Amino acid sequence: MSDHEYVPKSKFGKWFNDRLPLLSLGNHLADYPTPKNLNYWWTFGGILTFCLIIQIVTGLTLAMHYIAHADFAFESVEHIMRDVNYGWLIRYIHSNGASMFFLAVYIHIFRSLFYGSYKSPREIIWIIGIIIYLLMMAAAFMGYVLPWGQMSFWGATVITNLFSAIPFVGEGIVQWLWGGYSVGNPTLTRFFTLHYLIPFLILGLVALHIWALHVPGNNNPIGIDVKKPSRDTVPFHPYIVIKDGFALLMFMIVFAFFVFYSPNILGHADNYIEANPMVTPAHIVPEWYLLPFYAILRSIPDKLMGVVAMLSAILILAALPWLDTSKIRSAVFRPLYKQFYWILVADVIILGYVGAMPAEGLYLLIARVTTAYYFIHFLMILPILGFKEKTLPVPLSITEPVLGSHPNQSTVKKKENLN
Amino acid sequence: MSEKKTERREFLFTASYAVGAVGVGAVIWPLVDQMNPDASVKALASTEVDVSSVELGKAITVLWRGKPVFIKRRTPEEIVEARAVKMEDLKDPQKDEDRAKDPEWLVMLGVCTHLGCVPLNDKGDYNGWFCPCHGSHYDTSGRIRKGPAPTNMEIPKYEFVNSNTIIIG
Numbered sequence: 001m002s003d004h005e006y007v008p009k010s011k012f013g014k015w016f017n018d019r020l021p022l023l024s025l026g027n028h029l030a031d032y033p034t035p036k037n038l039n040y041w042w043t044f045g046g047i048l049t050f051c052l053i054i055q056i057v058t059g060l061t062l063a064m065h066y067i068a069h070a071d072f073a074f075e076s077v078e079h080i081m082r083d084v085n086y087g088w089l090i091r092y093i094h095s096n097g098a099s100m101f102f103l104a105v106y107i108h109i110f111r112s113l114f115y116g117s118y119k120s121p122r123e124i125i126w127i128i129g130i131i132i133y134l135l136m137m138a139a140a141f142m143g144y145v146l147p148w149g150q151m152s153f154w155g156a157t158v159i160t161n162l163f164s165a166i167p168f169v170g171e172g173i174v175q176w177l178w179g180g181y182s183v184g185n186p187t188l189t190r191f192f193t194l195h196y197l198i199p200f201l202i203l204g205l206v207a208l209h210i211w212a213l214h215v216p217g218n219n220n221p222i223g224i225d226v227k228k229p230s231r232d233t234v235p236f237h238p239y240i241v242i243k244d245g246f247a248l249l250m251f252m253i254v255f256a257f258f259v260f261y262s263p264n265i266l267g268h269a270d271n272y273i274e275a276n277p278m279v280t281p282a283h284i285v286p287e288w289y290l291l292p293f294y295a296i297l298r299s300i301p302d303k304l305m306g307v308v309a310m311l312s313a314i315l316i317l318a319a320l321p322w323l324d325t326s327k328i329r330s331a332v333f334r335p336l337y338k339q340f341y342w343i344l345v346a347d348v349i350i351l352g353y354v355g356a357m358p359a360e361g362l363y364l365l366i367a368r369v370t371t372a373y374y375f376i377h378f379l380m381i382l383p384i385l386g387f388k389e390k391t392l393p394v395p396l397s398i399t400e401p402v403l404g405s406h407p408n409q410s411t412v413k414k415k416e417n418l419n
Numbered sequence: 420m421s422e423k424k425t426e427r428r429e430f431l432f433t434a435s436y437a438v439g440a441v442g443v444g445a446v447i448w449p450l451v452d453q454m455n456p457d458a459s460v461k462a463l464a465s466t467e468v469d470v471s472s473v474e475l476g477k478a479i480t481v482l483w484r485g486k487p488v489f490i491k492r493r494t495p496e497e498i499v500e501a502r503a504v505k506m507e508d509l510k511d512p513q514k515d516e517d518r519a520k521d522p523e524w525l526v527m528l529g530v531c532t533h534l535g536c537v538p539l540n541d542k543g544d545y546n547g548w549f550c551p552c553h554g555s556h557y558d559t560s561g562r563i564r565k566g567p568a569p570t571n572m573e574i575p576k577y578e579f580v581n582s583n584t585i586i587i588g
Binding site (some may be wrong): 154157158160162163164175176177178179180181182183184186190227277278279280282283284298300301302303305306356359360 | 451455456457460480485486488536552554566567570
């Protein structure tokens, strides 16, 4: 906003902008100098904003027909599916939208891990992102309870019981969460309220996330500091807008595939059975996006320690900027980190897979090994790697390797490696 | 003189903070406490069950406070098995005699103490119950023998009103 003096062209615009500088803000966003080498992994921020808006719009419309009461919730969801005009469409967009949201957020997070986007000076952006991710999980979990099917009910029972692991006060906290002695109507109504609230909290945090991003500017694939504006940057509009728009279109094709061709593939058939407090489904699994953490929970044979490990697995991410001791951001110049990065990706995928399988025999063993590795990666490999690793030479600017008048041997070599 | 003034000021600050903190707490408490079980939930605290139709070796499940309660009429073999267990083999040592007042009738909350699923009857490695969620095994006394659950299944407060009727709660 204070990057340069902006004066609206029209007289009214000038009058308005002097009183509320909205046009300056718009100009700041449109002209914002962005590194010119951003690749498609950088388009997921825009995609995530789109996902949030889709969830809010479809959620608002679903709330016009949904009844948050243990006796009517299941029926009202069926009513939405069968009777409400386009109710099936809106609900399928909302339920698959949650999965798409997590798909995009995982790509976004792993993008940051690869290119070191969490490192100084972007720690606050990263931590706000982790808070958003936590809120997303809370919103998704509570949203999944609302249809009041068997998975809703027992998912809610298992997750709220996690709090009973807390010594002394656990039982009291769980009853406070339930508003009773088990998951029931009071639980449903409060989950509905909070499920409605959280997306707006996320919206506020997204504004802070972007605000914090606009202080240092975007990280970029080679992870060096970029002077802005300079030969290394392009204005956000139209360059990034077009690129983001194209990626969004591709993403929407995938989204549409799920909504129109396999809207239930990511759900569980058991959730089309109404909640029954007397019978637990034979195999309780959370939604796919929570499976890695579920695997960590189950891999520890002690209740309290299982819960502690699961929460630590998420919260450890917030400490990442200080656990990773390397000064080089991008994995492009960190040959060892790059390998460990892909091992971590595989580790998390395996965790997700065993999280969906019964916790016994070989699956349990694999879950334990991968859980241990997850923590070793963050607590041992990353801190040590920063000191031991021999990194590749980093170019001085984004432009240098391409247009530099004095070709720098090392950067030219690096360029060849990249291709 | 000036020292006295500073003391007075500090006292006023401390007093203001204290009153402020009490005020904030008094406002927040109702907002927190409204989430606790309400009067209508607490009012449903006891259930009467007719057990005359339960055959030997069978179990019924009734709902009490929104939770399932297992009422199992145990066979002599099951009772012997439950009573023969050595205390040092138990994760949460408890005598069967303390869990079943009348050895034939085991009345307990059908809620796994791990994360609250309903265990399955006549399953698992100890001929008692098995929780399908995370694999906890319970014996014929409902005591935890294997798996992640920390404690035995809970015994609610109950009473035989006559030989056919139990009041739970």
